[in-house]
Amino acid sequence: MNRIPCRALAATTTALGLFVLPAAGLALNLDQPTFVDDIAPILHENCASCHRPDELAPMALRTYREVRPWARSIARAVENRDMPPWDADPGYGPWKNDISLSDDEIAAITRWVSTGAPRGDGDEPVYEHPPEQGEWQFGEPDWVHEFDPFEVAADGPDLFAKIPIAPGFDEDRWIRAVEVQPGDREVLHHFILWRASEASTEVQDAWIDAWAAGVGATELPAGTARFLPKGRGLIGDFHYHPNGNASTDKTRVAVWFAEPEEVEKELINLWVMNAQFKIPAGDPNYEARASHVFSQDVVVRSLAPHMHYRGKDMKYIAYLPDGAERELLSVSRYDFNWQTFYEFEEPVELPAGTRIEVTAHWDNSADNPHNPDPTIDVTWGNESTDEMLIGFVDYVAAEGLSPQPAGAVISKLAELAQTHPGQAWRFDIQREPGKGPEPTAMLLPRDGVPGGWYVQFGTLALPAPIVDIVWDGNNVTATAQTPGNTMELKGSVQEDGTLRMNMGPGELVGTPAENETPSTLPTG
Numbered sequence: 001m002n003r004i005p006c007r008a009l010a011a012t013t014t015a016l017g018l019f020v021l022p023a024a025g026l027a028l029n030l031d032q033p034t035f036v037d038d039i040a041p042i043l044h045e046n047c048a049s050c051h052r053p054d055e056l057a058p059m060a061l062r063t064y065r066e067v068r069p070w071a072r073s074i075a076r077a078v079e080n081r082d083m084p085p086w087d088a089d090p091g092y093g094p095w096k097n098d099i100s101l102s103d104d105e106i107a108a109i110t111r112w113v114s115t116g117a118p119r120g121d122g123d124e125p126v127y128e129h130p131p132e133q134g135e136w137q138f139g140e141p142d143w144v145h146e147f148d149p150f151e152v153a154a155d156g157p158d159l160f161a162k163i164p165i166a167p168g169f170d171e172d173r174w175i176r177a178v179e180v181q182p183g184d185r186e187v188l189h190h191f192i193l194w195r196a197s198e199a200s201t202e203v204q205d206a207w208i209d210a211w212a213a214g215v216g217a218t219e220l221p222a223g224t225a226r227f228l229p230k231g232r233g234l235i236g237d238f239h240y241h242p243n244g245n246a247s248t249d250k251t252r253v254a255v256w257f258a259e260p261e262e263v264e265k266e267l268i269n270l271w272v273m274n275a276q277f278k279i280p281a282g283d284p285n286y287e288a289r290a291s292h293v294f295s296q297d298v299v300v301r302s303l304a305p306h307m308h309y310r311g312k313d314m315k316y317i318a319y320l321p322d323g324a325e326r327e328l329l330s331v332s333r334y335d336f337n338w339q340t341f342y343e344f345e346e347p348v349e350l351p352a353g354t355r356i357e358v359t360a361h362w363d364n365s366a367d368n369p370h371n372p373d374p375t376i377d378v379t380w381g382n383e384s385t386d387e388m389l390i391g392f393v394d395y396v397a398a399e400g401l402s403p404q405p406a407g408a409v410i411s412k413l414a415e416l417a418q419t420h421p422g423q424a425w426r427f428d429i430q431r432e433p434g435k436g437p438e439p440t441a442m443l444l445p446r447d448g449v450p451g452g453w454y455v456q457f458g459t460l461a462l463p464a465p466i467v468d469i470v471w472d473g474n475n476v477t478a479t480a481q482t483p484g485n486t487m488e489l490k491g492s493v494q495e496d497g498t499l500r501m502n503m504g505p506g507e508l509v510g511t512p513a514e515n516e517t518p519s520t521l522p523t524g
C-alpha cells in the first residue's frame with residue numbers, strides 16, 4: 001500500500017481547516033520507529049516552524065544530522081510535554097490550532113530514542129520552508145505599517161515597548177486578516193497588535209492579532225472581522241529577548257480589510273478581568289477570579305489566558321443559566337512566553353445569562369524561576385514585572401452582526417471603574433422571577449461622599465441613592481434608599497477584591513467594576 005506523504009495530508013487538512021489528522025493516520029511504527037519513516041514527519045509538522053535557522057529556537061530540527069545530537073533532550077522535552085509549547089491541559093477543546101503531540105507520537109519518539117535513534121533506509125523527507133520573508137501571505141495587503149528601528153542590546157533584561165500607530169483611516173474598517181513580519185525573529189519574542197481605546201491612543205481596548213515564534217499570518221474565520229472605527233489608533237506591543245548579539249529590529253505589520261457587506265459577524269475581544277488583586281510576597285499559590293455575564297446568546301470562538309511572569313494556571317468555567325457548568329479550558333502550566341489563543345474547532349454556543357468565570361493562580365515565591373522579585377507584594381500593572389489577570393474571550397453574537405449594546409448598567413460599571421477605581425462592584429440580582437439575574441452597579445466611595453446603586457430602567461441606569469457609608473477597614477455598612485424602601489447593607493471586601501454583601505435576600509458576591517472594561521461595550 002502506498003503511504004500518502006504526511007506533508008500532503010497536512011496541507012489538505014489545513015486547507016480544509018476542518019479536522020485534525022488522527023494519529024492513526026500516520027501509521028507510526030511503534031516497535032521500531034525510524035527517522036525517515038516516522039520521526040521526520042512528526043518533527044517537520046510540529047517542531048521545524050520554530051526549530052529552523054533564523055527562528056527563535058536554539059537549534060534546527062529538520063534533517064537527521066541536525067536532529068541526532070539532540071535525540072535524548074528531544075525525548076525528554078516531548079515526554080514532559082515541554083515541547084512543542086502548548087499549555088492547554090489535555091481533555092479540552094478540541095482546538096483548531098493544537099500543535100501538541102498525540103500519545104502515539106510521543107511514544108514513537110521515546111521508543112526511537114531508546115532504540116538508538118536509527119535513521120532508517122531511503123531518502124529523508126525534505127522539510128519545505130514556508131514562503132520567504134518579504135512576501136505577504138494573502139497577496140497585496142490593504143495597509144502596511146513599518147515600525148521605526150528598535151535597538152536591542154546583546155545582553156540584559158527582556159525589553160518591552162508599546163508603540164502607538166495612527167493609521168488615520170477616515171472610514172470604519174473591518175479587519176479580516178493580519179500578518180506580522182518580525183524584523184529579527186531571533187530577538188523578537190512576541191508581538192501583540194492592539195486596538196487603541198477611544199479615550200487614549202496609548203491604552204488598548206481590544207486584541208487584534210498576536211505573533212510569536214512559529215505562528216503564521218492570521219486569517220479570521222470566513223464572514224468574521226474585527227471592527228476598527230474610523231480615526232481609531234492601533235498599538236504595537238513588543239517583547240524582546242536579547243540573545244547575545246546586538247540587533248536592530250524593524251517589524252512590519254500588514255492588514256487586509258473586508259468589505260462591510262462581506263462581514264456577517266463582528267469578532268469581539270472580551271476581557272474577563274480583575275485588577276483588584278494583591279499577591280503577597282512569597283505566596284506560592286495566590287488565587288483570584290474574574291467573571292463576565294453575557295447579556296445575550298453568543299458563540300465563543302477562542303480563549304487566551306493572560307498573566308505575567310508569576311502566572312501559574314488559569315481555568316475558564318461557563319455557568320449556564322440552567323445551572324449547568326461547562327469547563328472550557330484549563331491551563332495548569334501557564335507560561336508567559338507563549339501567548340496562545342486556543343481556538344475551538346467547534347465554536348461554543350452559550351445562552352444569555354451565562355457567566356464565564358476565570359480562576360487564576362500566581363506563584364510569587366522564590367521557587368518560581370521566572371519570578372522577577374519574590375520579596376514584594378504584586379498588583380495589577382502594565383509592566384511585565386507587575387501582574388495581570390485577563391481571560392480573553394473572542395466571541396460573536398448568535399444573532400445579528402454585532403452584540404446588542406451591552407446595557408446601561410454595564411456601561412455605568414465601565415465608567416465607575418475609571419472614575420472610582422476600587423469603589424464600585426457589580427451584583428447580579430434576580431429582579432423578576434423566571435428571568436435570569438440582571439447586572440446592577442454598586443458604588444460605595446470611601447471618601448464620605450454618597451454612593452449609588454444603579455439598576456437598569458429601560459435604556460437607562462438609574463441610581464438608588466446610598467447614604468451613610470461607613471467603612472471600617474474592609475467592612476462597610478451603608479443605607480440604600482430604593483424606591484419606597486430603606487435598606488441596610490452590610491458587607492466586606494475580600495482579598496480577591498470582591499465584595500460580599502448582605503442584601504436582603506441573602507449574601508451576594510459583587511465583582512469589581514474593573515471587570516467590565518470598555519472593550520465589553522459595543523463599538524459600533
Ligand code: HEC
Nearest residue numbers: 046047050051056057058073074077078083084085213214
Ligand atoms: C513555537 C516554537 C517552538 C516549537 C513549535 C517547538 N519548539 Fe522546541 N524550543 C523552542 C524554543 C524557543 C526553545 C528554547 C527555549 C526554551 O527551552 O523554552 C526550544 C527548546 C527546545 C529543546 C531544548 C530543551 C532543553 O532541554 O533545553 C528541545 C529538545 C526542543 N525544543 C524540542 C522540540 C521538539 C521535539 C519540538 C516538536 C515536537 C519543538 N521543540 C517544538 C521553540 C519551539
